[in-house]
Amino acid sequence: MKIVSNFLLNVKETYIMEAATYKPSSWPHSIHVLGNGPYAKEIVNQITHPVDTKFHFVSSGDDENILPTMLMVGIANPTIKMAVIEEFYFELEEETFISSVSSKVVIADNTWKTICRAQCVNIGPFTSIGHDTEIRDFVSICANVTIGHDCIIAEYSTI
Numbered sequence: 001m002k003i004v005s006n007f008l009l010n011v012k013e014t015y016i017m018e019a020a021t022y023k024p025s026s027w028p029h030s031i032h033v034l035g036n037g038p039y040a041k042e043i044v045n046q047i048t049h050p051v052d053t054k055f056h057f058v059s060s061g062d063d064e065n066i067l068p069t070m071l072m073v074g075i076a077n078p079t080i081k082m083a084v085i086e087e088f089y090f091e092l093e094e095e096t097f098i099s100s101v102s103s104k105v106v107i108a109d110n111t112w113k114t115i116c117r118a119q120c121v122n123i124g125p126f127t128s129i130g131h132d133t134e135i136r137d138f139v140s141i142c143a144n145v146t147i148g149h150d151c152i153i154a155e156y157s158t159i
Contacts, residue, residue: 044055
């Protein structure tokens with residue numbers, strides 16, 4: 001997997017900036033963060049949240065075990081409000097993935113292509129952070145929802 005350092009830096013700065021202004025309508029007491037690397041933690045650290053809100057970082061694993069990990073987290077924790085996905089670079093093959101995760105899934109960079117292959121039309125809502133207008137509009141149409149609901153934050157995705 002190739003990542004141009006300038007691109008990575010820009011993406012990182014964008015998400016930290018937007019995460020710092022992230023204010024959901026209500027805060028759960030426990031938030032599971034999908035991803036436990038430095039970017040996930042740095043982004044979460046920038047979010048102003050109630051002192052009693054606890055963040056639990058869950059390893060996203062690699063392209064072979066991230067899918068069952070996400071399914072497990074989603075099913076076990078139906079009130080998940082946020083997840084930070086660090087390297088979501090595999091292609092989904094199971095359409096049941098999205099519909100099974102009660103908190104829905106994130107669109108980020110190239111991830112939106114993956115989500116569309118998994119039939120995102122019937123599942124919303126989505127939160128999309130750090131996207132240009134074209135991708136936001138595309139996601140909004142495909143997911144049949146308005147971007148901006150309090151759901152999940154994704155960091156970035158690249159192939």
